[in-house]
Amino acid sequence: MQPINWQSCTSVRKRRNCKGTRKKYRTIKKIKQVLKWLEAASEQGNSFADYALGKLYTDGELIAKDMEKAFHHLHKAADADNAYAWYRLGRLYLSDEYKDIGRAVRYLTLAANRKNEFASYRLGKLYLAGEEVVKNVELAIRYLEESAGVGNQYAQYVLGKVNLMGREVEQDKEKAYEYFRLAAEQGNVYAAYFLEHWNDMPHPDLLLMATRLMHHLEKIMEDDVSGKKGGRRAGMDRKLARKIKNKKIAQGHARDDREEMVQTQ
Template identity: 30%
Template structure:
């Protein structure tokens, strides 16, 4: 009897909440935020996750409307409060959003905390929440806050796709296109890309029919990323065809590429620029890069920046180089542009030398998978710079990213950390393996250190 009464009491309370929620949501749509908030606050405290979610939306709108200051900080803290409350109340999306906020500090202008990001992504992933599974996969893919693990990333992307998250399929397309933990397979990449587009278009249509503007924007962003992936994939397929054909067939491919470029195909113009650039015909390369840049190809803008930076076919001009790299980064977050902006801040080329600003750009590029940037950032953390504290653990993580890409200097430097036990547990075997990799690529430093580490290992064994 008592159990029945409790059930009926709970049911009545839920019915009352649903009635209040409908009224509160109507107030929300009428922009009567204070009245809406007053109605939902008690329900949020009583454990109703939908109330917490609506309160979070109200404070997010307010946060976006005010300038930085005491009021903005108040709204920032309320957003975090309601998200944390919602997460405890079982709202999976609130849990996921907390992960995003701690991974991407620009969302709420807070300090990055990869431990918290990892924690919240894992919590949401345990419930097979697609967006969280995909973002957790990205952490393992790029080695953000965790050791890089392509196999684990691929598994998480697959789980995200199965859970109905189209970015899971898009991430799998990139895995096979770049050959991250699997052999490069452009046809598998194409198949996953097709599945990503199909699923996204279906979900976008449903979101539009429900007038869910937030989800419509999200799926539009995924479709835009799918188009970029598709363009890159077509470029890789053409490049592969060109490399694999004989001389006569290469002439036909080049003729077709030139024809497409002359007819205004931006991708073909960019590829033709690369073709002439490889052959040191910088004037022709510049001509096609300029045309491709007008079509919005950030890679073309980056290559124009390189011409100014290195003085290839034109006088060296750091100011114009910086302007081109900055433009390319603003176009679509081009990772090579981020790397070069980092280098220019590190060296003080055109801009005033600023190691903190350099580190910011290196980290952004590294998070996009730019291994050279990861290596540069690792050196900052290993040696320390003005405004950057020495941190061997972070150095090891970023060197690992460079090692995955086969960068010789990262292999040598990570090997040395294993040899001396800084940032990682001392491990002579790992040090020897990494020094061997670097030595095989011609590193004299690695060859010298290899002999020393063998001696150190033997000395340690003899003492044992």
């Protein structure tokens, strides 16, 4: 970026543009400086620097996305027993783009053994579904209970469903209600839906179908407001999405009900 010529900032509008450019220039300089520090720390064997670099290259928000560099640094951190890198690699190897179930389970298990609640949740879901790994209900429940025990609302919700449906385990409505209550207190709208219809509950399968429909509609809304459609419609949809989100916040729900809001885990 060329140095800013402040003599050309004559009008108010130009001064504002110049200030914005200068701020952007300073931000870029800071990011480059941070990268230099992290690279230096990485060369000295700092696993947290490698994890941070891996995350930066994966996210592609502050610097250009580079998955080759991301995997390099994450594997380097993982080899140094960095639990955050284990979990991040586990997630990546679960994704469609980098699917490798063997590696995913290996890294998630390592992270779960270090008490990572999100790794335990994902392992619990994997073993419960039995689609990509051999189904193991006992192991699934153990991982989900570990995650729920430290307050993971998603694990609490899944355990609520499992105990209500009575398929993988013996039905226990009292336990199901408690797990739904814990999840709902953290803003889980699907758990709250079960609680709202608890006394006039139809067959549990019908409620489960209703929550799946809610989730499907929410996903459609997210796709619609992502800006992919563009133009006036996208702007209107974004306004509608903001209204819905503000209403949910006013009702005491979390700002984002989607799975795993924390990105630093």
